[in-house]
Amino acid sequence: MSGKELRRSMPLFPIGTVMQLTELTARQIRYYEEHELISPARTDGNRRLFSLNDIDRLLEIKDLIDQGINMAGIKQLLLVKDQQANVIQQQAEKAKQELTDEQLRNLLRQELQQAGRFNRSSLRQGDMSRFFH
Amino acid sequence: MSGKELRRSMPLFPIGTVMQLTELTARQIRYYEEHELISPARTDGNRRLFSLNDIDRLLEIKDLIDQGINMAGIKQLLLVKDQQANVIQQQAEKAKQELTDEQLRNLLRQELQQAGRFNRSSLRQGDMSRFFH
DNA sequence: AAACCATGTTAGAAAACCTAACATAACGTT
DNA sequence: AACGTTATGTTAGGTTTTCTAACATGGTTT
Known part of the structure; x- marks a missing residue:
């Protein structure tokens, strides 16, 4: 879990970008974090920063929600x-x-x-x- | 220039992230844009959004600058x-x-x-x- | 020395994001 | 049918990030 993983887990994207990529609202994304489905990193100024892994995860979550899972x-x-x-x-x-x-x-x-x-x-x-x- | 290129040219990163990734200052990045070495996209709110291609380009620029090229x-x-x-x-x-x-x-x-x-x-x-x- | 180049720094404004609170539609339970 | 819960919307007030524009500066070029 060094090379690849380190990179895919690199915090790069602000929530706005993630919203577009996933078509989730900020509210939803924050709610999922609140329920510990994801744990995005934070900047020094407390802004969320998402990795590619986080985004993959959010897409999975979206899928599961569409399937009616809570x-x-x-x-x-x-x-x-x-x-x-x-x-x-x-x-x-x-x-x-x-x-x-x-x-x-x-x-x-x-x-x-x-x-x-x-x-x-x-x-x-x-x-x-x-x-x- | 559809599949791959469309993706690598997708505007995703705010300047803060790009600064970290390239180890350039905001001033430098804006200066290079001013001189038309890059042309990052903008959000509705006028914030710069950089693509992977933009970042590649900035790394190249950095390289060339290190070589003393103006x-x-x-x-x-x-x-x-x-x-x-x-x-x-x-x-x-x-x-x-x-x-x-x-x-x-x-x-x-x-x-x-x-x-x-x-x-x-x-x-x-x-x-x-x-x-x- | 004067001019220029690439970058630093500062100021004021605007955008994006933050948390917290309250609102609500859909749903399940009593 | 009334009630509670769940997932999400909306709003408010505050903080961080980014923006442009201007001026400052050390290193080159002329």
Whole structure:
């Protein structure tokens, strides 16, 4: 969690930009923070600064809300998803350096299954491709 | 110039963020705009909004300034570089749809040579990778 | 030395953002 | 049907960020 992650988690965007990118109102974004669905950084002057990860998260939240899920539900879902992401990443790292090809194939299969399980939120992962590159 | 370009040219960052990312002062950034080295977008409220391309450009400008080049020089260099980029991209597009493999190889070789010619600014192209992904 | 260049600094105004409070429509519960 | 809760809208007053314009300054060029 150094290279890539450090960058995608870099606080860069003020709330106005995020509003446009996500089509959420400031009120909504602040409300979601209040309920700990996101934790944007702050400037010295206390203004919120959002990272690409934050924006991805907000897009996911929007999705889940459209599905009729409430704050509590979303919170749990995001939590589980984060955990899975962590586990998967750790395993991937481990795998890459010390496992056999056979085991590697297993892992990949596992990852793909995981991806399909919890709604298709995994597919939304990295949705920022809409805006960049 | 639709997909990728549209995104990289999307106005997203306020000047404060750009200052941090480029380590330039607000005064410098505004001065460069005054001399038409960049043309950031504006919000309805007249605040500057910078794109990834703008930031790339500012990093290039910084580089050229470190090399002792003045506004006029930088302006010309950026102009030429833009033209080259256009030409190359057009050629690339043409090539991809209607040229033979042989010709394609030629083009690629050409691109690489061009890249080396004008200082190494072409290598700085896409420097934002420092911050993202 | 005079002029110019790139940048710093300051002042006053306007925009964007902040928190807190109250309002409300939709919904579920009693 | 009345009530409480949830997610969001709206408003108010205050703070931060950015804006332009002007003047200041050290380093170059002429």
